[in-house]
Amino acid sequence: MNEKALTVFDQYNLKINSTYRIKGNYGCNVEKEKYILQEYNNSNEKMAAMKILYNYMEDKGFICDCVIENNEGNYVTISEDGYTYILKKWFNAEECNVNNEGSILAGTKKLAAFHNILRDNRELLKDVRAFHPGKNMEKVFERHNREITTIKNYIKKRKNKNFFEMSLQDIMDEYKKQAVIATDNLLKSTYASRFEEAVLMKTINHGCYNHHNILFDGEGIIMVNMSKINYAPQLQDLYDWLRKVMEKNNWNISLGNKIIEEYNKINPLNSEEYTILKIMLSYPEKFWKIINYYYNSNKAWYSEKNEEKLTQFLKQENLRHKFIENM
Structure with a gap:
């Protein structure tokens, strides 16, 4: 972000005391409040839809990085050099500590509460056209499976394999098998109908609920960076959150059970949802990420x-399977 972005502040009715750099963006102080200016590459319509959601969440007691209107009543503002920005509320707060059990469980409760208030939004979002269906995990897994096959064939043809490639070659069939089984099980489950129902009911899925996007200010939790909001089964948020937290904590079975328990206290899962969650966790997502990164990176140097x-992934595998089996 260049300094011409600072001229964007002139298009807001704010008495700015000072500006500062923060995570590649510019922030400003206005009396007791803080705001952050972020580059934005979507439509004003999308941000107007987000404003409806922000207002609803705040009415329900949530704190979030709500977008601010400029002097023309728009949410997207254009700088002198043609870049587009949005201005949002900001806070003196710290990211969730993914290695702190108390913070993780508090984040889980917030996710469950968020899901509770945004399960059926047909009335709230009846005139909104800017939100769209999110990831269909059946299609995601099927695409990943094709990529695993492509990478498997690529490694097989490599003549001078390095240690990493030889290691992959030894285990590729096993993880392709796991991926196919998980995909088949998901296709046999009630996931497809749940996805259709979520789109019909305009069920909100955060789309990027992780420790970077929930902040702690000493009094509560602030939800930020919700630009990936979509219509999809909310179980996908729980899957993403649980998987990432467990990877960071060596698939600690006790912690994983507590996460599910805390979520259940506010937003109970039924038996079919448990089944789908277990199926998604059984997909070797981390393995796919590792090999996909390798395949799309520069092969001229060894990483x-x-x-x-x-x-690290292989060290955690027994614990991952043990956790899934005992869910």
Whole structure:
């Protein structure tokens, strides 16, 4: 972000005391409040829809990085050099500590509460056209499976394989099998009908609920960076949150059970949802990420980071399967 972005502040009715850099953006202080200016590459219509959602969440007691209108009543503002920005509320707060059990469980409760208030939004969002269906996990898994096959064939043809590639070759069939089984099980489950129902009911899925996007200010949790909001089964948020937290905590079974328990206290899962959650967790997502990153990176130099990630992944595998079996 260049300094010409600062001229965007002139298009808002704010008495700015000072500006500062924050995470590649510009922030400003206005009396007791803070705002952050972010580059934005979507429509004003999308942000107007977000404003409806922000207002509804705030009415329900949530704190979020609500977008601010400019002097013309728009949410998207154009700078002198043609870049587009939005201005949002900001806070003196810290990201969720993904290694702190209390913070993780508090984040889980917030996710469940968020899901509770946004399950059926046909009335709230009846005139909104800017939100769209999110990821269909059946299609995601099927695409990943094709990519695993492509990478498997690529490695097989490599003549001078390095240690990482030889390691992959030894386990590729096993993880392709796991991927296919998980995909088949998802196709046999009630997931497809749940996805259709979520789109029909305009069920809100956060789309990017992780420790970077929930902040703690000492009094509560603030939800930020919700630009990936979509219509999809809310179980997908729980899957993303649970998987990422468990990967960061060596698939700690006790912690995983507590996460599900805390979510259930506010938004109980039924037996079919448990089944779908277990199926999604059984898909070797981390394995796909590692090999996909390798395949799309520069092969001219050897990355020890890839080797480290694969080693760490394999160390956690028994615990991952044990957690899933005991859910």
